[in-house]
Amino acid sequence: MLEHETAPPKGVKMLVRDFIEDSLYNPHYGYFPKQVNIFDTQGISLEFQKLRDSTEFQEEVAKRYATYGADKHDGPGRQLWHTPTELFKPYYGQTLAQCLVSEYLLKYFPYEDFVIYEIGAGNGSLAESILDYLKASYPDVYERTRYNIIEISGNLAKLQKKRLAKHHGCVKVTHQSIFHWKTREPSPCFFIAMEVIDNFAHDVIRYDLRTMKPYQGVVTIDEQGDFDMIFSPVTDPLVASFLRIRDRLGHSPPIRTLLRRSDTLRKIYTSLPFAPNLSAEEYIPTRLLSLLKSLRTHFPRHRLLLSDFSSLPDTIPGVNAPVVQTRFRNTTVPCSTLMVRQGYFDIFFPTDFERLRDMYEYILSQPHAKLIGGPSPLTTSSSPLSLGAGFFDSYQQTSNRRHPVDGVTSASGLPVGERKSSVFTHAEFMETYADLSKTTLRNGENPLLDFYKNVKFLF
Template identity: 70%
Template sequence: MSRLGSLLRPCSRRQLAKQFQTTGRTFSSTHAKPARKHSGRDKINYNPDVFFDEQPNPDHVGYARVTANDLESRTEPPTRVKMLVRDFIEDSLYNPHYGYFPQQATIFTASDTAIDFAAQRDANQFQDEVGRRYASYGGDGDGPGRQIWHTPTELFKPYYGQAIARCLVSEYLLKYFPYEDLVIYEIGAGNGTLALDILDYLRDEYPEAYERTHYNIVEISGRLAQLQEEKLLSRHPCVKVTHKSIFHWDQREPSPCFFLAMEVIDNFAHDMIRYDYRTLEPHQALMTIDGNGDFGIYYTRVTDPLISSFLSLRRRLGHPPPLPSLLKSPAMRSLYNNLPFSPNLSTPEYIPTRLLSLLRTLRTHFPRHRLLLSDFSSLPDTIPGVNAPVVQTRYRNTTVPCTTLFVQQGYFDIFFPTNFERLRDMYEHTLSQPVASASPTAEDTRLSPLATSASALSAGAGFFSSYHPSNRRSPLDGVSSASGLPVGERKSSVFTHAEFLETYADLPKTRLRSGENPMLDFYKNVKFLF
């Protein structure tokens, strides 16, 4: 069902193991048994449910360490390995052979006919109409059901996509037309519906911009990439679909471009960390899979470069870790740690390390991009932890939420909320960092009325005034504004779902007879960054 719908039934690990016993794997998050030899010194607790002071099973610690990239060629989930949590999530969701998106996920698009909003009496009748279209997929049989979920693009087509198109074309006409082409990149384009609605709108309403449009889709799923080509290429030859993970992107786009990430980053892999309450030192989680396919977890000091980079960036931005303020005092920390049965590690925190990878990719390979991003800012029924995900599947026509992350790879959707205010800070800081540039290519040195061969703009940025607006980025060398003065792009802002659509959408088209507007009233836990 919908990711935003009610999560209808609690997930019992025992029940899930029984329900899916035909898969031959357990769904419990069984942890490694502790070694019985006790040491006099304290040990880091590796168990998320019960606190021990003993070492994890040395056999599990000795397993070969793998990454999601190492597992891409595997046709079955691995055993006798260990990995970071982000690699487990990425493998579970995106492995080409057993991952959730390549093999299980189905995006709701029951009919090519858009919903007639004006014919719906009120929100209740509208939801009944959505339910009727869901029913056209048929009921589930035994075992895992069809993993169906909808997005605002599909639910409010074509009007949602037209709102995105208005946003893009207004910025393009204001800043770049007619000197530059309209270049758009979209990652995770799903069924291709958003791209289709955007391009149809540009063709019909802004033919002069459409003639200069290049629409590039970067899609990790081979199945969806083929579907996008079949849906789009015959109608819009300006589309190019690249079957590749955005994290493997290695081409530089020197032109101004718009970069779309709509309902994508919620499925970006996160890492899990916990803080030692004695020293406040973070520890990274490593999960293990034994020979029977059962899961374990233990913690080590942070050694992963990406986790270290994220934590360093968080400190520079002044984003505090989720620790009780009382524990900042050494005296209070000592008192707390001497209490009987006090845990020695903090609540698990899920940090968006793959999101940081995306921001770095944008800075390096898309230096003149404008990011339009939308996703969940909060979620109900998450598993325990800070910034924790929802883990759910569909079984016999019912959405089943789980209480643990460690579930059978490929059968469960794992999606996270995003703190958009912190994302904005991370994004702007990342863009402000210098990029090590190689020798300029022919593309980088192409002639453009908006490019200049004059000396670096930064050298004369303070000639007229030492004041630089706080809502503007530093100007890019070699790129001047229309006035010729070094004025940087404005910084990104965060909008609620309703605020963005009230600016760009044709709201009368989605208004019901009662006056309600589901395109505004739904998805209240979604925000935009633009």
């Protein structure tokens, strides 16, 4: 319903994740369709070997920013993003390409095509860098490459098509939200999400400190456009699903252990003068859970490469809370509340990568029928093989293997298990896959390693 609104609605109430999603992605007034510009080096890469040190590197980046001009009006200024893809172009994209192609050559070449999906591809720079690298360094792999972009922004989808179609006929751009995706990809594939999940909508949870019952946050907007947030018992299926999975994984809610375990202590605590009856707001990544379920259902043989912020400064109050900010008169202005005018503010979250990895592996380990409500008569499932997969106890008990994809066998006839994903710091990932000589400065510093300390990878 909100997608069809042409102006921010009044006299309504909605879940917090719907409010965030509307603020960021509404096609008529959302932050991304209307405010954001992605910093682009316009095909001119920085010459790292000629730069003296990191100070000169930052000065050079500032010069590139200055070419976009200053804000000239009293409303929100130009929302200009920079990403490692652009700052370290083409070497950042080459690093990701090397990571993916190494895995592809090890597992699938020459029997399967090199199938890549990317969500939130921005202006197409990352795809361009990856494909240029494959074309030059791995021509045999490039001939078997199929690069698919799933893009929610109509403007960016047009830009991506225009930019990539000239040199790479293997690219297909689909203007669609990943949350509306319905097509099943049966082939092995690689799924890329770079600097995307920080803008995924979250819900807000608070716990009744007497009963430990969870309550979901609901944003209310009155007829004058004023905001408020109320809390009610959890009824949303996605919120309930997240809380169940968290409980099964042993991830405790952000409440002190003694309070959580002792009814008596909670009763005493809540009886104190001015004591709150609800816990602090906790922001839970429900849309991220939607993505993981979609990957399991529609991309059953995928390998995920994901990177984003693991921590953030200047967040609003709350556990796992976001940064809410805008740009005004050439200055970035952080806010102290989530409830701000839709479309004028960026809202982005940190990610607990260790918890994400646990949730991701749990979702992938679930039988397909459990996630979609039952088997389909059209699936090519090998039932006897699946039923007998537990015969070999040593295979069943291997802790670093996922459950096999139903119907997929190896040459020996046994189910194929995939090794579990790992979490890397930004520097660890770059040291593993990047050609660091390309981004080393004259004094030996390397901004590709030294910057983005608050970023991690999941692969």
